[in-house]
Amino acid sequence: MNARSCELRLRPIGLIRSPFREATGTPIQAAMAGDAEGAVEVLEEFAGGLQDLEGFERIWLLYWLDRAKWDGELLVTPYLDTTPRGVFSTRAPSRPNPIGISSVRLLSVEHNVLKIQGVDVLDGTPLLDIKPYVPRFDCFEAARAGWLDSTTTDRAVADSRFERKE
Numbered sequence: 397m398n399a400r401s402c403e404l405r406l407r408p409i410g411l412i413r414s415p416f417r418e419a420t421g422t423p424i425q426a427a428m429a430g431d432a433e434g435a436v437e438v439l440e441e442f443a444g445g446l447q448d449l450e451g452f453e454r455i456w457l458l459y460w461l462d463r464a465k466w467d468g469e470l471l472v473t474p475y476l477d478t479t480p481r482g483v484f485s486t487r488a489p490s491r492p493n494p495i496g497i498s499s500v501r502l503l504s505v506e507h508n509v510l511k512i513q514g515v516d517v518l519d520g521t522p523l524l525d526i527k528p529y530v531p532r533f534d535c536f537e538a539a540r541a542g543w544l545d546s547t548t549t550d551r552a553v554a555d556s557r558f559e560r561k562e
Contacts, residue, residue: 408522410438410508412459414515419463423516424475425487426498433503434515436523443508446526450505454529455512460522461494476549485542496521499529 414434416422423429436457438446449455471480472488483491496517503511510526 406460406524408439408460408524409442409526410436410523412436412457412515412517412519412521412523414517414519414521416515416518419489419518422518426500426514426516429500429514429516431513432515433511433513434500434517434519436510436512436526438508438510438523438526440508446505446508446510449502449510449526449528452502452528452530454499455502455510456525456527456529456534457496457498457500457512457517457523458525458527459496459498459517460524461489461496462522463518464489464491464494466490466492466494476547477543478549479543481543495524499534 412434413436415432423432467490469490470483472483472486472490473480474486474488489496498514498516500515501513503513505511
């Protein structure tokens with residue numbers, strides 16, 4: 397098998413609910429979302445997989461950026477810069493496979509609904525997976541951050557540059 401002939405099938409396991417209805421004004425990362433609260437509605441058939449999750453302070457959400465456009469460009473100007481960068485050196489939603497990732501605070505688990513804080517996702521975004529945030533595995537002190545280490549832009553919310561127009 398090679399990468400070009402591999403077919404992947406993903407199916408959402410739920411939806412992410414948030415106060416954000418359009419890209420413009422949505423926090424560009426969970427760390428910039430502050431106290432913005434939302435919910436993760438996991439499909440009933442996957443609710444059993446939430447057992448033992450409540451003990452974690454934070455969780456990773458992996459989701460499909462269903463409203464992001466990609467026009468084949470491999471250089472994008474990210475929200476935190478004015479210079480075009482290789483798409484894989486950014487977290488821009490405009491990418492070949494629009495998969496997003498956010499680390500959010502888990503407030504509670506109520507059957508198949510997770511209450512979360514620090515949400516930076518559009519309302520109704522399809523959820524692909526949930527993983528626990530484990531500081532021992534997920535936090536690397538003094539890690540380099542490439543071009544972001546020298547950026548002076550302090551933008552905290554998105555504009556419409558990556559939004560698909562319908």
